[in-house]
């Protein structure tokens with residue numbers, strides 16, 4: 001067997017939110033390590049995640065970045081797989097003290113290990129580093145096998161304007177009210193003044209394939225697409241753009257994306273989300289869209305919108321299933 005150098009693997013760029021995106025990225029990393037091995041356990045492919053920062057916030061004087069942290073902890077194997085967010089083996093001694101002092105939100109738990117991340121990030125930011133630079137330093141602690149880029153270094157926090165007119169930070173609406181407060185609109189603060197973080201536009205332009213992870217289409221992928229310059233980069237990149245439906249059988253896989261979708265008048269269905277993203281030939285972002293076998297009858301609607309439909313199992317029930325989903329997404333890129 002000649003030691004033929006395996007052809008260098010593809011440059012893959014993934015637009016991602018938190019929990020669903022983290023699992024997808026873990027599967028993608030496993031797939032490329034198997035499909036494009038570098039001979040020492042890594043891969044000749046490269047994966048760059050462009051991560052939503054709209055969920056981010058200042059709390060107890062610390063900068064919290066939930067989606068960056070969910071992805072980092074998951075790829076590091078340090079995530080609480082059951083709760084879906086935060087650290088494995090977490091404790092809450094400090095948050096008990098914060099509560100006693102009336103500091104922070106008593107409905108938003110900052111675990112002791114998690115606080116280590118927020119303190120590290122905040123200390124880098126206070127030293128004058130950008131969020132991208134702070135993220136590079138924090139993630140270098142682990143060999144994640146994926147480069148994490150915040151979509152922007154500007155603060156673009158998602159707020160929920162309730163039907164009542166009340167203005168809530170997304171995290172309060174999501175964790176305190178469990179998305180039950182009726183929404184008039186979602187607003188990302190400073191969105192129109194924000195710019196993509198360094199390397200983000202290049203990661204889209206130079207990719208061999210761009211993937212949209214099965215993340216919340218409104219507050220995660222939607223926020224990323226709302227950063228000025230991102231949509232243009234997606235419409236002009238030579239890379240095919242393939243999305244994975246976060247909806248299976250008319251229901252969200254996890255989280256409360258259905259509450260977000262209904263707030264913007266989009267049905268909670270695999271085809272409605274694809275049509276919401278629109279085809280690239282139609283000024284949107286998608287070339288292809290993965291839907292579950294449960295939704296196979298929706299494929300013609302997706303195809304009629306100029307988006308190639310790929311019907312594959314979408315449930316990421318375990319690591320092999322997640323790796324297979326990633327393989328299916330890459331396969332859908334090739335027309």
Ligand code: FO1
Pocket residue numbers: 018019055064065066067069070085086107108109110111114171174175
């Ligand atoms: N989600 C909850 O439902 N309750 C919490 O107390 C909570 C705390 C928390 C702390 C740090 C962090 O990074 C995430 C946290 N989350 C919590 C999850 C968070 O709301 C989600 O990860 C996303 O922001 C929602 O997309």
